[in-house]
Amino acid sequence: MDYETVGAADFGASLTGLGLNILVRDVVAQAAFLSEVFGIKAHRVSPDFAIMTYGDQVFQLHSDGTYHSHPLPSLMPESGPRGGGAAFHLFATDPDVAASKAEGAGGHILQEPTNKPHGLREACILCANGYAWVPSRQLTQEESNTQ
Numbered sequence: 053m054d055y056e057t058v059g060a061a062d063f064g065a066s067l068t069g070l071g072l073n074i075l076v077r078d079v080v081a082q083a084a085f086l087s088e089v090f091g092i093k094a095h096r097v098s099p100d101f102a103i104m105t106y107g108d109q110v111f112q113l114h115s116d117g118t119y120h121s122h123p124l125p126s127l128m129p130e131s132g133p134r135g136g137g138a139a140f141h142l143f144a145t146d147p148d149v150a151a152s153k154a155e156g157a158g159g160h161i162l163q164e165p166t167n168k169p170h171g172l173r174e175a176c177i178l179c180a181n182g183y184a185w186v187p188s189r190q191l192t193q194e195e196s197n198t199q
């Protein structure tokens with residue numbers, strides 16, 4: 053599917069499995085942050101909407117205004133972070149590389165890259181909307197042996 057030219061109805065009809073729509077204050081800025089820090093590809097970026105691809109996974113960014121008739125925005129804070137309790141794991145992204153780019157791109161490193169006992173090296177990076185993005189990779193054999 054060509055995400056740059058697909059129409060809304062065809063795109064919607066193509067979605068299967070688990071869908072992820074993230075409401076953000078500024079779609080263009082959020083898409084730029086995700087692309088710069090994590091290498092996520094942005095398609096059809098507009099002030100209202102973007103299609104994002106991470107490997108073969110597809111998710112969407114929506115501006116608050118696109119949910120004008122949906123009850124969800126009434127539960128969200130007008131200011132401050134929005135993403136409390138949500139963590140988006142990016143299992144094929146080197147946390148050291150992402151962390152080195154995050155602050156320069158407007159992110160905040162909540163946890164520096166750390167080797168975890170569950171076999172992953174992870175960082176926790178907050179975007180301007182307060183969502184937690186967790187770039188992760190498997191520990192090397194050497195790293196696993198030092199746990």
